[in-house]
Amino acid sequence: MENPIIELRGLTKCYGSVKAVDDLNLNIQKGEIFGLLGPNGAGKTTTILMMLGLTDPTSGTAHVCGYNATTSPIPVKRKIGYMPDSLGFYDGMTALENLIYIGELNGISDSEIKDRARNVMRMVGLENEIDKKTSTYSRGMKQRLGLADVLIKQPDVLILDEPTLGIDPSGVKEFLGLIRRLSRQQGLTVLLSSHHLHHVQQVCDRVGIFVKGKLLVEGNMDTLSKNLFEEKAFEVSVLLRNSLALPWEYESEFLQLNGIKQVAVDGQQIAVTSSHDNTPEIVKFFVLKGYEVVGVQRKEHALDDIYQKYFEKSLNL
Numbered sequence: 001m002e003n004p005i006i007e008l009r010g011l012t013k014c015y016g017s018v019k020a021v022d023d024l025n026l027n028i029q030k031g032e033i034f035g036l037l038g039p040n041g042a043g044k045t046t047t048i049l050m051m052l053g054l055t056d057p058t059s060g061t062a063h064v065c066g067y068n069a070t071t072s073p074i075p076v077k078r079k080i081g082y083m084p085d086s087l088g089f090y091d092g093m094t095a096l097e098n099l100i101y102i103g104e105l106n107g108i109s110d111s112e113i114k115d116r117a118r119n120v121m122r123m124v125g126l127e128n129e130i131d132k133k134t135s136t137y138s139r140g141m142k143q144r145l146g147l148a149d150v151l152i153k154q155p156d157v158l159i160l161d162e163p164t165l166g167i168d169p170s171g172v173k174e175f176l177g178l179i180r181r182l183s184r185q186q187g188l189t190v191l192l193s194s195h196h197l198h199h200v201q202q203v204c205d206r207v208g209i210f211v212k213g214k215l216l217v218e219g220n221m222d223t224l225s226k227n228l229f230e231e232k233a234f235e236v237s238v239l240l241r242n243s244l245a246l247p248w249e250y251e252s253e254f255l256q257l258n259g260i261k262q263v264a265v266d267g268q269q270i271a272v273t274s275s276h277d278n279t280p281e282i283v284k285f286f287v288l289k290g291y292e293v294v295g296v297q298r299k300e301h302a303l304d305d306i307y308q309k310y311f312e313k314s315l316n317l
């Protein structure tokens with residue numbers, strides 16, 4: 001495997017007696033979209049600040065694109081596009097003027113700046129609004145302009161802190177879709193910090209759950225779900241056209257099917273728990289017994305189930 005683009009080793013930050021970040025070890029690969037998830041005060045922002053070289057760790061290291069963020073903060077800042085949770089633009093200036101200003105601050109040459117500005121505005125779908133004053137922009141448009149603002153310096157890594165705050169549901173969907181497209185098309189690595197579980201679930205390849213400075217767990221949705229819900233790894237719900245009469249005559253025969261652990265009958269609805277995914281065998285059983293199957297649904301554990309469960313576990317530590 002390639003070297004990770006972000007590599008955190010034993011990263012720790014203490015503020016007096018408060019351990020804001022506690023021995024964090026994490027690798028993020030190029031092109032990944034990683035979600036940093038946790039309640040208020042979990043240590044997300046402190047971790048980001050250490051990755052940006054804006055605050056020094058008490059111990060441990062943060063490397064970004066091979067540079068140590070503490071000892072080489074300038075190259076690290078060149079590589080990272082950081083979008084904070086509250087964005088500020090010069091309201092009296094147009095989007096283009098704002099971008100030119102940011103481009104100048106980032107040392108982009110005059111000859112290149114306008115082309116890059118138009119290009120990033122096209123990438124975020126604001127090409128027709130480039131000459132409008134940012135005071136006329138909606139919250140969702142400002143968020144996309146914020147993205148253009150960090151893309152203009154052509155970073156390798158995007159760090160987005162609560163990027164969906166205050167945007168309406170359709171704006172959120174659009175924005176997350178844009179992040180995913182950009183990451184896939186340009187090989188951009190994205191670190192997204194958020195409280196919004198289902199936003200993280202929609203867009204991230206992998207998620208880390210943070211509580212009280214500690215990374216409790218990280219992995220993709222499937223791994224997290226399997227580790228937690230091992231006992232009930234697969235739950236399938238079958239809907240029949242007609243209700244089953246109880247006691248169900250085939251219950252003991254059904255329980256003999258390989259992997260079936262439990263079955264609960266409620267009228268037309270049959271809930272089955274199995275040790276592995278045997279949905280086809282379950283459906284075949286009902287069909288062969290002459291029942292009309294009108295629906296089958298496999299329960300996927302959503303990130304909020306997973307998060308809640310880990311969060312409960314952490315409270316009991």
Ligand SMILES: Nc1ncnc2c1ncn2[C@@H]1O[C@H](COP(=O)(O)OP(=O)(O)OP(=O)(O)O)[C@@H](O)[C@H]1O
Pocket residue numbers: 015018019020038039040041042043044045046047
């Ligand atoms: N400059 C500071 N001085 C003292 N304590 C701090 C400082 N910054 C953060 N902390 C403490 O460190 C802990 C982690 O804070 P941090 O802001 O990193 O959490 P967070 O996960 O980003 O929270 P939020 O989602 O609310 O932004 C908290 O207990 C916070 O009070």
